[in-house]
Amino acid sequence: xxxxxxxxxxxxxxxxxxxxxxxxxxxxxxxxxxxxxxxxxxxxxxxxxxxxxxxxxxxxxxxxxxxxxxxxxxxxxxxxxxxxxxxxxxxxxxxxxxxxxxxxxxxxxxxxx
Amino acid sequence: xxxxxxxxxxxxxxxxxxxxxxxxxxxxxxxxxxxxxxxxxxxxxxxxxxxxxxxxxxxxxxxxxxxxxxxxxxxxxxxxxxxxxxxxxxxxxxxxxxxxxxxxxxxxxxxxxx
Numbered sequence: 001x002x003x004x005x006x007x008x009x010x011x012x013x014x015x016x017x018x019x020x021x022x023x024x025x026x027x028x029x030x031x032x033x034x035x036x037x038x039x040x041x042x043x044x045x046x047x048x049x050x051x052x053x054x055x056x057x058x059x060x061x062x063x064x065x066x067x068x069x070x071x072x073x074x075x076x077x078x079x080x081x082x083x084x085x086x087x088x089x090x091x092x093x094x095x096x097x098x099x100x101x102x103x104x105x106x107x108x109x110x111x112x113x
Numbered sequence: 114x115x116x117x118x119x120x121x122x123x124x125x126x127x128x129x130x131x132x133x134x135x136x137x138x139x140x141x142x143x144x145x146x147x148x149x150x151x152x153x154x155x156x157x158x159x160x161x162x163x164x165x166x167x168x169x170x171x172x173x174x175x176x177x178x179x180x181x182x183x184x185x186x187x188x189x190x191x192x193x194x195x196x197x198x199x200x201x202x203x204x205x206x207x208x209x210x211x212x213x214x215x216x217x218x219x220x221x222x223x224x225x226x227x
Contacts, residue, residue: 001159042217056212092156100145100204102215104156
């Protein structure tokens with residue numbers, strides 16, 4: 001399976017600021033995904049990022065709040081913009097390597113004060 | 114809207130005490146059902162994919178089964194190292210029909226005491 005790394009692993013930020021999370025994969029993949037995992041809640045898909053096209057956002061998530069870049073087949077970034085305490089969460093990226101099978105990175109734990 | 118419900122929310126077992134975790138789902142056009150294990154502070158680790166009712170998969174002490182409405186993760190003679198949160202997810206087309214997406218349940222926190 002693919003090896004996925006995320007940076008930073010955790011951060012504490014002030015409200016109103018933005019944070020960019022990086023996701024690096026050790027092999028080329030077509031589809032990358034960004035999820036949010038809030039305390040006591042299930043993993044929720046934010047968007048799907050395919051290389052060479054605009055990210056597709058799920059209901060309740062918008063590009064202005066969560067802009068995504070996908071410059072090549074091994075890298076993606078998610079920015080959490082104009083943060084508020086409600087954005088405190090774990091953010092995870094994943095890749096689909098075999099049909100339907102997604103493999104996840106270690107996550108970025110974000111705390112917004 | 115796709116829905117996944119896992120039960121129980123938490124399960125505490127003694128080492129060697131077998132049990133099952135349940136995942137019930139409603140989805141339009143199921144492509145696959147997935148089980149993941151998640152340890153504290155880590156991302157989910159893929160365990161199994163099930164594609165059709167009647168299918169079973171096994172890995173060490175774990176066996177996953179699938180019906181048209183639910184899936185079970187059976188744990189036989191668990192050990193303390195099996196302690197983790199077990200997540201179930203279904204994959205189907207998103208509302209726009211442009212991509213497949215995973216919808217997760219909230220998970221079952223399994224604790225196995227020595």
